Amino acid sequence: MSPVVVRILRTTRAQIAFGAIAVLTGGAVLAPLIAPYDPIAQLDLENLRLAAPSMRHWLGTDDLSRDLLSRIMYGARISLAVAALSVTLSVVCGTAVGLAAGLGGKTVDALLMRLVDTALSVPRLILLIVVLAFWSQISIPLLVVVLGLTSWFDTSRLVRAEVLSLRERAFYQAAVAAGAPTARMVRLHVLPNVAGPIIVAATLGIGQMILVEAGLSFLGIGIARPTPSWGRMIAESQEVMVNAWWTAAFPGCAILVTVLAFSLLGDSLRDALDPRA
Amino acid sequence: MARFVAIRLAQAIAIVFLVASLTFILIHIAPGDPTRSLTEAPSVPPDVRAQLRTNFGLDRPLLEQYARYIGNLATGDLGYSFAEHRGVGAAILERVPNTLLLTVAGVLIAFGLGVPIGALQGWRAGSKTDHTLTVTSLFFYSLPVFWLGIMLQLGLGLGIGILPVSGAIDPVTHDSLPWIGRVWDRLAHLLLPAITLGLVGAAAFARFQRSATLDAVLQDFVRTARGKGLAERVILFRHTLRAALLPTITLFGLTFPILLSGAVLVETVFSWPGMGRLIVDSIASRDYYVVIGTAIVSASMVVLGNLLADVLYWVADPRTRPSA
Numbered sequence: 124m125s126p127v128v129v130r131i132l133r134t135t136r137a138q139i140a141f142g143a144i145a146v147l148t149g150g151a152v153l154a155p156l157i158a159p160y161d162p163i164a165q166l167d168l169e170n171l172r173l174a175a176p177s178m179r180h181w182l183g184t185d186d187l188s189r190d191l192l193s194r195i196m197y198g199a200r201i202s203l204a205v206a207a208l209s210v211t212l213s214v215v216c217g218t219a220v221g222l223a224a225g226l227g228g229k230t231v232d233a234l235l236m237r238l239v240d241t242a243l244s245v246p247r248l249i250l251l252i253v254v255l256a257f258w259s260q261i262s263i264p265l266l267v268v269v270l271g272l273t274s275w276f277d278t279s280r281l282v283r284a285e286v287l288s289l290r291e292r293a294f295y296q297a298a299v300a301a302g303a304p305t306a307r308m309v310r311l312h313v314l315p316n317v318a319g320p321i322i323v324a325a326t327l328g329i330g331q332m333i334l335v336e337a338g339l340s341f342l343g344i345g346i347a348r349p350t351p352s353w354g355r356m357i358a359e360s361q362e363v364m365v366n367a368w369w370t371a372a373f374p375g376c377a378i379l380v381t382v383l384a385f386s387l388l389g390d391s392l393r394d395a396l397d398p399r400a
Numbered sequence: 401m402a403r404f405v406a407i408r409l410a411q412a413i414a415i416v417f418l419v420a421s422l423t424f425i426l427i428h429i430a431p432g433d434p435t436r437s438l439t440e441a442p443s444v445p446p447d448v449r450a451q452l453r454t455n456f457g458l459d460r461p462l463l464e465q466y467a468r469y470i471g472n473l474a475t476g477d478l479g480y481s482f483a484e485h486r487g488v489g490a491a492i493l494e495r496v497p498n499t500l501l502l503t504v505a506g507v508l509i510a511f512g513l514g515v516p517i518g519a520l521q522g523w524r525a526g527s528k529t530d531h532t533l534t535v536t537s538l539f540f541y542s543l544p545v546f547w548l549g550i551m552l553q554l555g556l557g558l559g560i561g562i563l564p565v566s567g568a569i570d571p572v573t574h575d576s577l578p579w580i581g582r583v584w585d586r587l588a589h590l591l592l593p594a595i596t597l598g599l600v601g602a603a604a605f606a607r608f609q610r611s612a613t614l615d616a617v618l619q620d621f622v623r624t625a626r627g628k629g630l631a632e633r634v635i636l637f638r639h640t641l642r643a644a645l646l647p648t649i650t651l652f653g654l655t656f657p658i659l660l661s662g663a664v665l666v667e668t669v670f671s672w673p674g675m676g677r678l679i680v681d682s683i684a685s686r687d688y689y690v691v692i693g694t695a696i697v698s699a700s701m702v703v704l705g706n707l708l709a710d711v712l713y714w715v716a717d718p719r720t721r722p723s724a
Contacts, residue, residue, distance in 0.1 A: 240415060241415050241418040242422075243657070244415050244416075244699045244702045244703050244706075245423075245695055245699045245702070246660040246664075246698050247657065247658075247661050248662075248664050248665070249661065249664065249695050249698050250695070252664070252679055252680075253423045253426055253427060253695050254430075255430075256427075256430075256683040256691055257427060257430035257683075257688075258430050258431065259431065330542060334544055334545075337544050337546075338544065338545075338546060338661075341544075341665065341668075342664070342668060343683070343684075354544075354546075357544075360550075361550065364554060365554075365558055368554060371550050371554065372551070375550070378544045379539075379542055379544070382542035382543075382544075383538065383539065383542040387538065390534075
């Protein structure tokens with residue numbers, strides 16, 4: 124194992140974060156096998172509506188007598204998958220645009236960075252509402268593509284800044300003078316140098332992406348029903364939460380724990396990969 | 401400096417124009433059109449549908465619609481709201497003060513809490529206080545803002561019953577109150593949404609201020625101040641914090657769009673009659689131009705906020721002032 128990974132794993136923070144992410148991912152992947160109930164089955168509308176947490180239903184049931192624990196486990200599948208896939212897409216796009224801006228000359232740089240400025244001037248949630256609001260059915264691939272394509276702006280700035288500072292360094296200029304082709308420069312010199320900051324940003328990005336996805340589904344523009352999603356569970360709880368606090372509390376805790384785990388991991392990675400911080 | 405402000409203003413207009421174009425294109429990529437919610441009803445005869453589409457110019461080629469939209473925008477006309485039956489500009493203008501009130505209150509709370517906490521952390525980096533506060537700010541940084549709002553509603557509003565949980569004023573009694581009562585009524589309604597927005601913002605401010613202070617602590621002039629034998633208090637307030645506040649001004653500009661995003665969710669939770677609530681309502685009614693208009697207005701606010709941050713930066717640090 125590389126010394127960096129060992130250094131990261133040695134901190135309590137990172138161990139807690141890794142543990143939490145492992146449990147959450149495990150629960151999400153294995154949900155069809157270990158979830159106690161079908162997440163969309165209305166178990167007993169007469170007797171089990173808004174049942175408080177008990178031994179049979181650890182986290183209680185919702186307004187339609189569906190088991191909350193099962194719904195949260197299935198909701199984790201959506202949250203984690205959408206966040207991981209869209210962050211991957213955004214890292215790929217951001218790196219490509221950042222490289223193009225940093226290496227492509229003044230005109231390309233100016234054009235791309237103005238585009239980024241423009242995109243960053245619209246608050247992210249409002250941008251997402253603009254893009255997603257008028258689709259009648261939002262599928263997972265659509266959500267992943269839209270979230271990924273609206274969140275690469277910061278990564279592209281990060282990569283561009285790293286590229287620009289690398290270009291000033293003696294080893295880089297020596298390699299250029301020696302006639303190294305651009306593709307080789309990118310592969311051998313640029314990418315290894317920007318990998319650290321990108322990994323940190325991506326890890327923190329997964330947490331923030333989970334928040335954004337939850338916010339969208341809270342507003343009713345997330346994955347189509349009846350697929351359980353954490354944000355919509357909270358939205359639906361608003362009508363009944365005065366008498367059934369658990370319907371609002373537990374889905375929120377699920378989001379909090381997941382985002383906290385990724386934020387902790389991101390911070391630990393930053394401490395290990397970036398000695399300045 | 402005036403010339404630079406003018407140049408930046410011109411850039412800001414260009415950005416707003418680009419935002420308008422992009423949102424126009426994005427919305428027209430999505431299937432359906434604004435009359436759909438009206439025309440989906442089986443009772444609407446086909447010729448009425450066609451007439452509606454003609455009235456709103458929706459049967460024209462997309463390029464023509466775009467040209468007309470941008471032309472109108474140049475004269476300050478943001479289009480027509482199908483749901484509110486009035487100009488989009490008027491509908492948004494009515495909501496802007498509420499959103500500004502909420503975000504400014506949120507920024508003040510975020511700044512007032514986040515900056516001292518972050519500064520303390522940076523100053524005492526590695527201490528127990530630092531660790532505790534790091535975990536606390538990470539906790540709030542990871543909270544879904546709408547859920548925090550709901551929990552505060554449950555706890556402070558509905559649970560203890562000391563604060564109102566929805567709206568900007570009491571619709572029944574507000575007008576009959578004396579002026580002091582009206583001010584209190586507004587303040588009481590503002591408190592929970594502003595705290596919700598401010599707490600999440602404070603976490604971001606604290607995280608940022610911690611590293612800014614940490615950077616400043618390591619500077620030569622701090623070492624010099626210490627070498628001169630100055631009191632710790634003087635080193636902190638006169639030397640370190642002044643230098644560490646500069647990046648915070650930039651953060652001011654950067655947090656604005658984040659708080660506006662947060663405001664959409666907080667306004668929804670607390671039924672706060674602002675721009676965010678308007679955009680969410682207009683999704684259901686497929687009110688195209690309200691959505692585009694809100695995006696344009698919020699982008700303008702962000703661009704102006706960034707410009708303001710730049711000017712403040714020039715005032716605070718003369719070295720960064722553009723010469724000429």
